[in-house]
Structure formats: structure tokens, C-alpha cells
Amino acid sequence: MSRGILIVLSGFSGAGKGTLMKELMKTYDNYALSISMTTRAPRQGEQDGREYFFSTREKFEEKIAQNGLIEYAEYCGNYYGTPRDYVETKLNAGMDVILEIEIQGMRKVKKMFPDMLSLFVTPPDAAELARRLRGRGTETEESVMKRLNTAVLEAEGVEDYEYIVVNDDLKRCVEEIHGIVRAAKRKPVRNEEFINSIRAGLKVLAKGE
Amino acid sequence: MSRGILIVLSGFSGAGKGTLMKELMKTYDNYALSISMTTRAPRQGEQDGREYFFSTREKFEEKIAQNGLIEYAEYCGNYYGTPRDYVETKLNAGMDVILEIEIQGMRKVKKMFPDMLSLFVTPPDAAELARRLRGRGTETEESVMKRLNTAVLEAEGVEDYEYIVVNDDLKRCVEEIHGIVRAAKRKPVRNEEFINSIRAGLKVLAKGE
Numbered sequence: 001m002s003r004g005i006l007i008v009l010s011g012f013s014g015a016g017k018g019t020l021m022k023e024l025m026k027t028y029d030n031y032a033l034s035i036s037m038t039t040r041a042p043r044q045g046e047q048d049g050r051e052y053f054f055s056t057r058e059k060f061e062e063k064i065a066q067n068g069l070i071e072y073a074e075y076c077g078n079y080y081g082t083p084r085d086y087v088e089t090k091l092n093a094g095m096d097v098i099l100e101i102e103i104q105g106m107r108k109v110k111k112m113f114p115d116m117l118s119l120f121v122t123p124p125d126a127a128e129l130a131r132r133l134r135g136r137g138t139e140t141e142e143s144v145m146k147r148l149n150t151a152v153l154e155a156e157g158v159e160d161y162e163y164i165v166v167n168d169d170l171k172r173c174v175e176e177i178h179g180i181v182r183a184a185k186r187k188p189v190r191n192e193e194f195i196n197s198i199r200a201g202l203k204v205l206a207k208g209e
Numbered sequence: 210m211s212r213g214i215l216i217v218l219s220g221f222s223g224a225g226k227g228t229l230m231k232e233l234m235k236t237y238d239n240y241a242l243s244i245s246m247t248t249r250a251p252r253q254g255e256q257d258g259r260e261y262f263f264s265t266r267e268k269f270e271e272k273i274a275q276n277g278l279i280e281y282a283e284y285c286g287n288y289y290g291t292p293r294d295y296v297e298t299k300l301n302a303g304m305d306v307i308l309e310i311e312i313q314g315m316r317k318v319k320k321m322f323p324d325m326l327s328l329f330v331t332p333p334d335a336a337e338l339a340r341r342l343r344g345r346g347t348e349t350e351e352s353v354m355k356r357l358n359t360a361v362l363e364a365e366g367v368e369d370y371e372y373i374v375v376n377d378d379l380k381r382c383v384e385e386i387h388g389i390v391r392a393a394k395r396k397p398v399r400n401e402e403f404i405n406s407i408r409a410g411l412k413v414l415a416k417g418e
Contacts, residue, residue, distance in 0.1 A: 120397075126410025148415040155408045163395040164404065176395065183392040186372040186385065188329075195373065199364045201335025206357040 002193075004030070004096040005184055006087065006113045008106045011121030012151045014133040016167045017100055020121065023174045024098075030181075032095040034087055037063065040078035053083060071101065071108040082109075096181055103157040117184050119177065120161040124168045126151075211402075213239070213305040214393055215296065215322045217315045220330030221360045223342040225376045226309055229330065232383045233307075239390075241304040243296055246272065249287035262292060280310065280317040291318075305390055312366040326393050328386065329370040333377045335360075 011017045025031050037053040039060050048054050055063070060079045063069050072081030082099055090097045099109065106118055123129045129151060133144045158164060163180050167173045188195060220226045234240050246262040248269050257263045264272070269288045272278050281290030291308055299306045308318065315327055332338045338360060342353045367373060372389050376382045397404060 122407060126407055126414050129411070130414050145415065145417065148411060152408070152411045152415045155404070155411055158404055159397045161397060163392065164397050164400050165395060166403075176391075179388045180392040180395060182385075183372065183389040186374060186389060188368045188370060188373050191373050194375075195364070195367050198331060198335055199361075202338070202357060202361045202364055205335050205339050206354065206361045208354065 002094060002190065004032075004091045004094050005181060005190070006091060006109070006116040007096055007098045007181065008109055008116055008118045009098055009100050009121065010102055010106055010119070010154075010161065011167075012123070012129055012154055013147045014129050014136075014151075015121040015123055016132070016170070016173075017121050019170060020167060020173060020177065021098060021100065023170055024177060027174055028178060030094075030096050032090040032097050034082055034090075034097050034099045036080050037069070037072075037083050038078060038080045040080075055079075070099075070112060071105040073102075073104060103154065103160065107160070115187075115189055117163075117181065118161045119163045119165050119180065120158050121165050121167050121173075122158075124166055211303060211399065213241075213300045213303050214390060214399070215300060215318070215325040216305055216307045216390065217318055217325055217327045218307055218309050218330065219311055219315055219328070219363075219370065220376075221332070221338055221363055222356045223338050223345075223360075224330040224332050225341070225379070225382075226330050228379060229376060229382060229386065230307060230309065232379055233386060236383055237387060239303075239305050241299040241306050243291055243299075243306050243308045245289050246278070246281075246292050247287060247289045249285075249289075264288075279308075279321060280314040282311075282313060312363065312369065316369070324396075324398055326372075326390065327370045328372045328374050328389065329367050330374050330376050330382075331367075333375055 009017060009021070021033060025033065035049065035053055037055050037060060039055055039057050042048065042052070042054050046052065057079065060081065063081070063083065064072060068084050069081040070084050070087060072079055082101065087097050099105070101109070109116060110118070123132060130144065130148060133139055133147055139147070165173060165176055184190070218226060218230070230242060234242065244258065244262055246264050246269060248264055248266050251257065251261070251263050255261065266288065269290065272290070272292065273281060277293050278290040279293050279296060281288055291310065291314070296306050308314070310318070318325055319327070332341060339353065339357060342348055342356055348356070374382060374385055393399070
């Protein structure tokens with residue numbers, strides 16, 4: 001069983017990350033979505049261990065002190081972070097684990113997991129992003145403008161990602177993400193055992209049998 | 210029209226590179242095989258501009274002096290090299306150009322084309338490589354042993370390649386190579402125009418229409 005790949009997925013709000021992840025998980029069985037830990041209160045219908053691991057500030061800070069989080073941030077007075085044990089367990093079971101986090105988180109994770117894969121999801125153009133945000137019907141115009149302004153800042157960091165993926169068509173985009181992950185499995189660093197075995201075999205044969 | 214990708218393909222003698230390239234070119238129309246220039250005499254059936262560009266030593270050394278070769282080497286008293294103009298023309302026409310060269314050549318090309326893609330092709334194991342070499346029926350046992358010894362040395366450099374591809378099944382392996390090339394097209398460096406256009410569009414929208 002070879003270890004899975006840690007995949008960081010970021011993208012503009014409204015790029016369709018959630019739908020993409022759902023479709024990816026439905027289509028292939030090698031992916032696991034990382035579950036974040038948070039100190040914010042559960043919302044209606046949210047379940048501990050499904051949407052989030054809900055935690056007190058005390059316990060969260062204990063986790064930080066124990067180096068039990070791969071990355072964390074404070075946002076609107078609440079902590080959000082990625083528990084290391086969940087990720088490690090899945091990776092060791094051969095699953096490819098997806099973290100849906102933002103660029104600051106991506107940079108932190110990269111330091112700890114240099115072999116991780118990073119993808120940035122974008123709609124085909126800016127107008128389409130605005131259409132999707134407004135089309136949700138749940139956002140005020142003020143909130144749409146705020147998200148667009150955030151997108152301007154996020155767009156500055158796109159080159160820090162290994163891959164940029166355009167979400168124009170759900171199925172096509174899911175195939176593209178899966179293709180990128182498959183390619184990543186062919187990196188020498190993920191095939192050390194195979195390389196060593198070829199090397200050993202060649203040495204034996206080259207000496208003459 | 211976006212510029213094509215320069216792909217360096219190396220691999221053990223007997224890994225099946227030639228057959229893979231033929232199948233890849235037959236299946237997809239985005240690839241062009243680079244044609245080497247050589248000072249060795251044409252063999253029966255070889256045609257100038259198809260197998261090789263045949264050249265005199267004088268003209269070859271002129272090419273070197275003009276920096277007209279991406280890489281070159283001398284082997285058994287003959288020069289072999291990759292003419293730059295052919296490669297550039299194809300890349301600019303949007304074709305993905307494949308150079309079938311060895312590791313020293315790959316390292317030289319990497320300096321001039323840092324965004325190139327490098328792949329190393331290997332059979333599933335060492336025994337299969339020996340079987341294929343012997344199965345050709347054209348190699349003396351001495352030549353097989355020589356090739357195996359070369360393979361031992363070549364195997365040391367495998368980690369310098371971006372991808373290692375196992376040629377166990379022709380069609381599967383061709384798909385894998387094509388998948389790796391497609392993934393490479395999603396790198397930010399190959400999507401600068403798109404990224405700039407998204408950035409500009411977001412800035413306009415974020416200011417309010």
C-alpha cells in the first residue's frame with residue numbers, strides 16, 4: 001500500500017469547489033476530504049465529525065500546543081484548523097486527502113508536506129464568477145462585492161499553486177483534477193520502492209546470471 | 210495559439226520508447242518528434258530529414274558555433290545533436306515536441322528550457338528488460354550484457370526526471386504519458402494570459418459596474 005497524496009485545493013469563492021469535491025468523491029474512491037476543526041458553534045444540521053470537528057477554544061489551543069494541527073487560522077474570532085492525525089491516518093491508508101483551504105494555509109502545509117499537490121480552481125472568467133455569486137440568491141450585493149474584492153487579492157497568489165484548473169464544466173473539470181493527481185503518482189519521489197527494486201534487479205542481471 | 214511543451218523522453222534501451230512514440234503520434238495530433246542531426250553515414254533505407262538530418266562534421270561544428278543546437282554529444286566518433294530551429298518552429302506552432310535523448314542531454318536542455326517536461330520510461334522490472342533485449346533477436350549476448358550494464362548506470366539518474374513511466378502495456382502507457390502532458394498544460398506558467406485576463410476582469414468588477 002503506497003501512501004496517498006496530500007492535495008490542497010483553493011479557489012475563489014464561487015468557483016464551485018464544493019460541487020467539484022462532491023463529484024470527485026462520488027466518481028472515484030481514492031479521495032478523502034479532510035475535516036477541519038473549529039471553535040465556532042455548530043449551525044443547524046451540522047454534525048460533529050462530518051462538516052467539522054467542533055471544539056472549545058481550550059481544546060483547540062491544546063491541539064496547537066501539541067503540534068496536532070497541520071495549519072490553523074483565526075477568522076472572525078473563531079479558530080479553524082486541520083487536525084494532523086486524521087490526515088495522517090488517511091494518507092497512510094493510501095487515500096489521497098484533500099484539504100480545502102486558502103493560500104496562507106497552503107503555504108504552511110507546503111512547509112510540512114513539501115510533496116503535496118496544490119490546485120487553484122477558477123471559473124472561466126471574472127464575469128462568470130460574479131454571475132455564480134449573484135445566482136446563489138443567498139448573498140447580498142454587499143457580500144458579492146466583498147467576495148469579488150477578496151478574489152482580486154486571491155488572484156495575486158495563483159502562481160504559487162502547481163496547477164490552475166478551470167471549472168467550466170463539472171465532469172470535465174473533475175476528470176482534469178483526477179488526471180493531475182494520477183500524473184503526480186508517477187513522480188520518482190512516490191516510486192522509490194519501485195526504483196530501488198529495478199536498480200537491484202539490473203545489478204544482478206548485469207553481473208551475468 | 211499557445212506554445213507547445215518541450216518533452217524530453219529517456220529510458221533504458223529495450224524499454225520500448227520507439228513503439229511508445231509511434232503509438233502516441235498515431236493516437237494524438239499534438240505531438241511532433243524532434244529529428245536529430247548527425248555526422249554518421251545514413252544506413253540502408255534511412256532518409257535525410259526523416260530518421261536524421263545528415264550532416265558533415267564541418268557543417269555540424271558550424272551549427273555548434275552558431276548555438277544552433279539545443280544539445281549535442283559525440284558518440285563513437287560521430288556527432289549527434291538537436292537542431293534548435295526545428296524545435297522552436299514546432300513549439301511556436303503549438304505542437305508538443307518530444308526529444309528522445311539521454312540524461313546528459315536532458316540536463317543540458319533543462320538549462321535552456323527550464324519549463325520542459327522530462328519522463329523516464331522503464332519496463333515493469335529488470336527481468337522484463339533483459340527478456341525484451343534478448344527477444345529482439347538482433348543483439349548478441351555480449352551486446353545485451355553491455356546494454357544491461359548501461360542500464361545500471363542510467364538507473365542512477367532516474368530521480369532527475371519529473372516522471373517515471375512504466376511501460377507494461379502499450380496503450381495504457383501512452384494514455385499515461387498523454388495524461389502527464391495534459392496535466393503540465395495546467396501549470397500557471399503556461400496560463401499567464403488566462404491568469405492576467407481573470408485578474409483584470411476581477412479588478413473591474415470589484416470596483417463596481
